[in-house]
């Protein structure tokens with residue numbers, strides 16, 4: 001029987017997930033497996049999608065639905081529940097169960113990348129679904145962090161505060177972009193921070209992988225910072241999704 005997997009999100013055409021799984025299914029001779037892109041204008045459309053797509057066995061979830069999707073699931077894995085975001089859904093016997101592979105994928109890739117002999121203080125730009133996975137990974141890594149949001153609220157900086165208080169960026173030697181700013185097709189946008197404050201002592205991680213070098217990464221590299229994009233994270237989370245769907 002045909003098995004359908006796919007990606008739901010508001011705009012999904014930028015994603016590399018389809019080519020990743022198309023190549024994987026081809027390589028592994030899984031001719032009856034297919035990976036489709038399912039753009040949804042509203043998360044409530046997931047109901048109709050699941051009911052009308054014969055053979056639908058698994059979904060990945062992307063921006064902006066990782067948090068909103070939870071109420072459409074029958075069950076949520078405890079780790080994903082704790083994080084508060086779901087990026088993988090397994091559909092079996094009509095039941096939908098949510099998982100989070102972003103957290104482990106971010107954890108594994110950043111843990112390998114950061115030098116072990118340096119202490120980090122992180123600044124996480126954005127407070128959405130993937131930011132929650134990043135925060136959980138930073139807790140696991142014992143890296144203290146602060147959040148930056150467009151909206152003022154307790155425990156978070158705003159971009160205006162960063163502009164006024166230069167010490168925040170100077171003292172945060174790890175800056176992680178979890179916003180969509182710079183993502184294809186809006187490649188000329190970037191998080192509104194003062195890039196002049198970055199130094200060769202800074203490490204910057206952008207969760208975006210398309211384009212490979214966002215304006216955020218380019219500006220940081222121009223100041224001598226060490227930069228990493230989200231491609232490895234995408235591959236690691238995709239493999240973990242596959243393991244969940246096949247378990």
Ligand SMILES: NC(=O)c1ccc[n+]([C@@H]2O[C@H](COP(=O)([O-])OP(=O)(O)OC[C@H]3O[C@@H](n4cnc5c(N)ncnc54)[C@H](OP(=O)(O)O)[C@@H]3O)[C@@H](O)[C@H]2O)c1
Nearest residue numbers: 063064126127128129130149150178179180207230233234
């Ligand atoms: N490499 C990977 O495997 C991987 C995995 C997950 C996500 N991602 C990428 O990460 C990005 C975010 O995904 P997500 O699912 O976390 O999205 P999301 O749930 O919509 O969250 C994005 C957050 O970014 C901030 N934001 C949104 N628009 C903004 C704007 N115009 N200016 C400044 N801040 C803005 C918001 O935080 P505030 O409201 O607090 O400002 C928002 O909550 C996407 O580009 C996605 O492709 C990559």
